[in-house]
Amino acid sequence: MQRLLVFVFAVFFAGAAMAASGKWFKGNLHTHSLWSDGDEFPEMIAQWYATNGYDFLAFSDHNTLQRGEKWAPMSTPARRAAFDSYVKRFGTNWVQSRWGVITNSDDTIADVNWVKLKAFSEFAPRYFKPGKFLLIPGEEISAEYQRAPIHIGGINLAELIPPLKGTSVVHVMDLNVDAVYQQRERTGQPMFPHINHPNFKWAITAEELMQVRRGQFFEVYNGHADVHNSGDDAHANTERIWDIVLTRRLAELGLPVMFGIGTDDGHHYHDWLPTKSNPGRGWVVVRARELSTPQLIGAMEAGDFYASSGVELKDIEVTRKTYHVSVRKERGVRYRIQFIGTRRGYDSRSEPLPSQNGKELRATRRYSNDIGVVLAEFEDSSASYNFRGDELYVRAKITSSRLNAAEQRGTNALDPKLLEKNPFAYQAAWTQPVVPRAAR
Ligand SMILES: [Zn+2]
């Protein structure tokens, strides 16, 4: 309990100190390359982010830290086209390739061009521009439980963490999250785990996610085409999951808040389609003293950042009395600011989903509307919420009238019905939950 109090205290006062200092840095923490199942060379990906308004980028290939020797076969027309652009951009002095055989799935043998992938330590220094751009190593620790993907982003790891097996979804999350913190404690290198895409293959329910003791971050928005941020008839969307997790951690489990991040989970860098997982869809903006990995991690752990799928904020300021947010306005775009939270004394009843054909559905339970209620709403580009004192937590969501590129449907007016059906239909920003003083 002591530890919880210290933590909540820290979060609150981190919030209180927010307005004081720091610059905003935009980054993506979830990126795949040819080192795993992405379709582009890491240097080309770094180049894309460095020239598209980002300040930092973490790579997170499946179960690899982009170290050692790896050769990729240019065995498809798409890969050969990627190779041509790669050579054109970096030249034959940099690119290393050789011809060799490949065994096809039908056991025939073909001659293909193999390209040596550059290790993180080789290409990262090329992109490091002090105060301007930074690459961070990482790994998507890709564990599973009974074929359900349990993926944990390990940011700034010093050593590879092979995915650990466990006896339940929660156990697998706990083991892999703890492995990151154990490595951090052992090496002294700042690093953190974030729990990826809970709705990917409907792997993780809110009741499971909330139990991860050291789970401080999860992806409330992931830009991958198949991760179901918006849920479906049977499954809660990831924003709803967040509110359930926050409410039950604070009210029942004695655990601290969990922060929500936005990421790309980019895999596809050639075909730009809503059905592909392209870069530029989800990110975090972190307020830090300077652009360095330790500073970014420290600020994120203090909750001094927001997740975005398109909305840029001018300021977030939390004092003892007030939660204030303001938007960096874009011409012709309208904004809605909602302060969302759960009040003490909420109706905590929940029920499981009706079973289908006698089979119990593995899905988040249904809760009352007291959880994650809209405490106040403003049609404006800046707004303040005065804490009443009975809130377990308060967070803000800022929705713009601009449709989310990855969710191209509906009209271009902020349609409340569409928003209710799909909280990700429009571009948005999500600020972090704060525990008001009186709730402690
Ligand atoms: Zn994943």
Ligand SMILES: [Zn+2]
């Ligand atoms: Zn991924």
